[in-house]
Amino acid sequence: MHRYKINVEYKGTNYVGWQRQNNGMSIQESLETAINQLTAEKVDVFGAGRTDSGVHALNQVAHFDLKKIMELDSIRDGLNQYLRPQPIAIIKVEEVSSDFHARFSARQREYSYKIVNRRAPLTVDQGMAWILHKKLNITKMKEAASFFIGKHNLGAFRSVDCQSKTSIKTIDEVAVKDIDHKIFINVKAKSFLHSQVRIMVGTLVHVGECKIKPKEIKNIIKIADRKNAGPTAPAEGLYLANVFY
């Protein structure tokens, strides 16, 4: 068997998410179908991160095994051909050793969240950002973000559907950038709880709206109750930006 690593970009708007499900088309199923059409082999595709319905990826990583050897460029171009006209693209294909696993070998994942902060509705960013009309206090959001860094019980920042055994996670970086009324929140960690980034963003927005003080993040983490954190930010602003190995 030969193991192939792929880098995948997609617009998640019309998908049920990464993971194969009965109620609609998933990225995983689209990829497995295209691989089957190209290679006549039935494969399972393993992704580094299970993005939710509506979440996009700039650089998702996945792997699958083939019995046959194929030229890497032919896999990339062939899959892109079969994926057409879906908004899913194979950016790169590499052959990797059989101990590589897209999910378990990942050292770090990076998610990026895009907020457009202005009175006017979205045009060029429709479906690709969260529009917030009330002016956010970026300085306070930056201060609040710093309290997330480190190893914590993030029980307050997981959805009720989260199946992770532990809610102890280490956050490596939370960066809040403000570029001309567009706010980007980038979060890096080895792994994430379900909806963690979206709940973190919803809570940082509460800080930006001055509903809670930046320092309050420390208490919300400490008490570890989902009720104290902010709302789950909408899927359309979230991008799986990178996976590092």
Next chain:
Amino acid sequence: MHRYKINVEYKGTNYVGWQRQNNGMSIQESLETAINQLTAEKVDVFGAGRTDSGVHALNQVAHFDLKKIMELDSIRDGLNQYLRPQPIAIIKVEEVSSDFHARFSARQREYSYKIVNRRAPLTVDQGMAWILHKKLNITKMKEAASFFIGKHNLGAFRSVDCQSKTSIKTIDEVAVKDIDHKIFINVKAKSFLHSQVRIMVGTLVHVGECKIKPKEIKNIIKIADRKNAGPTAPAEGLYLANVFY
């Protein structure tokens, strides 16, 4: 009469362009209709740049006159309400003196062109960039871009439909930036010929594909014949980025 200046963002994909036409919906007509719905006044809207069908704007500027005085925030929010769900948004409204003219008072316009340069097709950028699969030589494109700076006869870089009396134009800046396989070409000038940026981009792409040498730009300008320049780059990669007064 009271003159209002507006900053407008739009996704040009499904429009015939800025200018009112019989064969489809224009940005100008959408704005005039919304202003009429909000104010019950029939107005002409004058834009700083007449973007073509499919061209986007991050910051188009326009003006119109009203008999009544209205609060600026009410104009912005009211127009955005009537424009819904069209991808046209009023970012800002100011009252200006009656000698301000969105088109004739403009000192400088900035257009930005986005190319995605990779084998894989577009996903998140569908309709918002030009995909070019063949690797472009950015160094050569940067060298070529420098030959555009200054005052020239740009007869080679105007469409056959161009109605400008003169083809003598001064280009202030041409910047070529390459960020992770996304190439941005920014052009600043007081004014532009019809399709000028798109033909400049098409010609720079010929340089990037090594079909012509960077220095050849000098000859193409000198001979001033449309035949010698490159193709007109597609509308979907072009953004009216800024208008300066």
